Amino acid sequence: MSGAEEARRQLDKAKMDLIRLISSNKDDDLRVIALWRANGDLGETSVIKKAYEDLKTHKKFECFAWIKLVRPVNPTEYLRSILRQFYANSLQGTTMEAQDLRWMEMTKENDLVxxxxxxxxTKSYLIVLKDxxxxEEWDCVKVFFLNxxxxxxxxxxxxxxxxASLCVRQQTAAADHKQLHMDQALYAFYDKVFFFLSKYTLTSATLSSESTNAVIINNNI
Known part of the structure; x- marks a missing residue:
């Protein structure tokens, strides 16, 4: 097998490992998976992007959004960007699409929330938050995600x-210490249950007491 073929095989395996992790739990709770690559190069256009596009093509979720955080963080524009992609997914080709998109561009933050x-x-969604x-940036945006x-x-x-670790763990839990020696490894941090936010408030959160786990998606990409 040539080097290029082996690289493609490893990429496909990493993609499928990530898809299985995203789809592994059968319950209906909102869950988060945080990805960190040991060499600092996340390669979204490879593993993460390929997994995202595969799930989108096969319509595993009803809504999809791929968001690159812009600094300074603007919650209104952040939420508008998610909704813009949600509308494009669900209203594409309908007479409502243009009208709803125009309304959204003029809407203030409270109405956007x-x-x-x-x-x-009423819909399932998959959101990728890049970079x-x-x-503190995660804390700024996570309040929008209700279970x-x-x-x-x-x-x-x-x-x-x-x-990556703190995004998926209980805020009051002691941090796990893991030595990550393997170069060019993409790690996935995940929790059995994501935080639960009340459907009626954006100010309080009760987090799961489950421990954080970490798995290596691939160490050869």
Missing amino acids: GEFRRFVS IHTI YKKGSRIIVSTEQVEV
């Missing part, structure tokens, strides 16, 4: 191992 809640309360640099029991998934990509 209400529209986002309405939209995701989360700090846990409506639709089996939705959030993929967080980061160059910081601490951020």
Whole structure:
């Protein structure tokens, strides 16, 4: 097998490992998976992007959004970007599409939050959040994600191992210490249950007491 063929095989295996992780739990809770690559190169256009496009092609979720965080973080524009992609997914080709997109561009943050809640309360979604640099950035955006029991998934990509771990763990839990020696390894951090936010407030959260886990998606890509 040539080097190029082996690289493609490893890429396909990594993609399928990630897809299985995204789809592994049969319950309906909202869950998060944080991805960190040991050499700092996440390669979204390879493993993460391929897994995302595969799930989108096969319509494993009802709504999809691929978001690159812009700094300084603007919650209104962040939420607008997600809704723009959700609308494009679900309203494509309908007479409602252009009208709803125009309305969304003129809507203020409070109304966008209400529209986002309405939209995701009845639909499953997969969101990829690229380049989360700090846990403060994650804290700024995570409040929008309520657990409506639709089996939705959030993929967080980061160059910081601490951020990857903290994105999926209980805030009050002591941090796990893992030595990650393998170069060019893509690690996935995940929890059995993501945080639960009340459907009626964006200010309080009760987190799962389950421990954080980490798996190596691939160490040869």
